[in-house]
Amino acid sequence: MERHITLGEFIIENQKDFPYAKGELSALLSSIKLAAKMVNEKINKAGLSQIIGKMGTNNIQGENQAKLDIIANDIFISTLKNRGEICGIASEELEHYVAFDEDMHKDAKYIVLIDPLDGSSNIDVDITVGTIFSIYRRISPAGAKVKKEDFLQPGDSQVAAGYLIYGTSTILVYTTGNGVNGFTFDPGVGSFFLSHPQIRYPEHGKIYSVNEGNYVHFPDGVKKYIKWVQQIDEKDGRPFTSRYTGSLVADFHRNMLLGGIYLYPQGTTSPNGKLRLLYECNPMAFLTEQAGGKAIDGETRIMEIIPSELHERTPFICGNSEMVSIAERFIGGNYEV
Incomplete structure (x- = not known):
């Protein structure tokens, strides 16, 4: 037994x-x-x-x-x-x-x-x-x-x-x-x-989690990434599946088990993003990296950010290393994948 x-x-x-x-x-x-x-x-x-x-x-x-x-x-x-x-x-x-x-x-x-x-x-x-x-x-x-x-x-x-x-x-x-x-x-x-036991992100993911209702407020790089994941490309399995509940824990848990990316970028309504660095992003970034994934604010590794306030906010992107790296390239202005 x-x-x-x-x-x-x-x-x-x-x-x-x-x-x-x-x-x-x-x-x-x-x-x-x-x-x-x-x-x-x-x-x-x-x-x-x-x-x-x-x-x-x-x-x-x-x-x-x-x-x-x-x-x-x-x-x-x-x-x-x-x-x-x-x-x-x-x-x-x-x-x-x-x-x-x-x-x-x-x-x-x-x-x-x-x-x-x-x-x-x-x-x-x-x-x-x-x-x-x-x-x-x-x-x-x-x-x-x-x-x-x-x-x-x-x-x-x-x-x-x-x-x-x-x-x-x-x-x-x-x-x-x-x-x-x-x-x-x-x-x-x-x-x-x-x-x-020993949870790891799948090597490839096909889920993206983002509040698309805020699309108009997102930076251009994020908008272009979202359009890219929605395009048809049978070679890499696009379009990806959209899943977003408004609960970070729920979206994160699903994406870590099934393979996906979570995005809460900055926007005109949330200049520094909405999620809290200390209470949400740091612990989730630690888990992400320990499960073989990647967590960034768009440019910087989340775990390297030096906090200055207890309730500091930051943009947050985490998930499969491959998916996050591609999003990072779009945010950096490199739209060729």
Whole structure:
């Protein structure tokens, strides 16, 4: 009989992935797993619990918050605070980072950045949503109060990143820099089991994900790339298939498994793009590269960008290396492929 490996067992068996840690990172990932179970339960009962709809308040980005945005944010912060592995957390839903000053946190080595409920505008129509997280080692000295600079690190400094996808099944996907693995939640036993070992982008992809409703606002290079993927060419399988849900986690997950490219470029309505560098782009770029893909802002590798603000936005293009490289050439003005 085939043995099914739980997330907890996998973390313990792969402790060598982070030899500088003494169990803290393993415990931190376990805390994220616990919070995810709680959020998953809330999402599954959203309609019955009357927690769908909007709060009538805006987050720091000026976006109308869903009730579940607030609930998910509170669950992750309280669950992570109850353990001593981190000294602070920054959330897409909060203007400022949260420093944990209690004695149990004073020597903590890690900080977390999180998008508690990505794609929350889809909640009311029962479309897939997710959670995105990123883990860094603090740069301020142990024992000192965590500072803003601890959160403003480039993506290359991440020690772990991942996402939860709450769909037809609930899946946790993460990396510690040694490949990407996915774990599916079995509600019958309350555990996550390894279901997608060593995920890699297929060599070639045929899916493109972009909000074509914003086409008129895109730079010329992006417009030309979109027209190129829509042209008929049997040699390379064009036209490609368009798939876009408005949930980054859902589009990213599909494209990584099936082969595709995701684009959210800058435009006249979003001069710096719409996605947040720290909460969305960096963790997804880390996963992308660990799965053999490529992530850029159009010119620069995402993981090399030095952030200057907690809620900094950036254009974001990620997916199959081949597809992203072709898009990069179009954006650079080279329209010959």
